[in-house]
Amino acid sequence: MNNYNDYYNYFNNQLNDMNYMPNNYEMMQDMNYGNAFQNTFMMPTAQNQIIDSYQGFLRGNMFGDLYDPYKNYQPMELKAQTERESLLQQVQQLKFAMIDLDLYLDTHPNDREALNLFNSYRTQEKQLCEQFENKFGPLTLDSNALNANNWVWINGPWPWEVK
């Protein structure tokens, strides 16, 4: 193909920002115009400091430099009282890591570091989830824990019940 623009247009991928070039006037107006052509060929690595999933979960924020505490409040400690609670908390922790990284990746889809981290959490989450479900029953309707003698999906506790 001689017209590479058509090639990129056809695939409608993010790699070609040429479709979205602002006009020259705008370029000059934009004081920061060095950044106007944020070229996604250069895979930006996570400039954000991504913290461990336990701390991230307690805080509600996997990104250290984004964390904004309220007054003097420290994140609450989560003390699991039973084995079920403890295993479930680990599942929740990993699910949360995935969620927060998912939102980051939606706006930074070419960040390889973050992507690898997401997938590593995803793998861990799958394992933990299976461990939990083997002992305590299904978390979703896709679970192998549904291979039981009766329809265990209906069994409590349901998420809103006090443990």
Add this chain to the structure above:
Amino acid sequence: MWKYVKTLEYPVNIKKKDLRMAKYMMSQYGGANSELAAALRYLNQRYTMPDDKGKALLTDIGTEELAHVEIISTILYQLMKDATVDELKQAGLGGHYSEHGKDIYPTDPNGTPFTVSYFSSVGDPIANLSEDMAAEQKARSIYENLINLTDDPDVLGPLLFLRQREIVHFTRFNELYDEYKKKGYK
């Protein structure tokens, strides 16, 4: 489509009933800046986002907001479940009780029912994202008010978590907004 996962995003185990706090918490269940408003706002705006990033981000944040609706419902349910009718009356929830018994229902703390007028989708991605950012800031601010209204650690935990999520959501919407401005999506 939506799948259900039989867990909350963050644990809620409230041991002490608190009817007055339940009334205040209704703000985030059926109020103008509630999680319900947020979920419906983003899930409605996602269809006309100009690129994949926008469609993904609004879908994913909208989905997380549904999980937050569930957390608020749980907080309401747990705060009220052991109350006597008298206690409900004392806390100003007599009206709620007559309409709903001990059921939860999306209203604000004054009993005004939830309405979709609380959010917009105006057909312009810059306008929509501006609303989304404002919504996140308002919700954050309300969580701070709610945090100021209690000292029960079982309630503070989820509130601090939810407040932090608003800050993260704001950041992501802001990133998308900046990119869309640069790309000329006015």
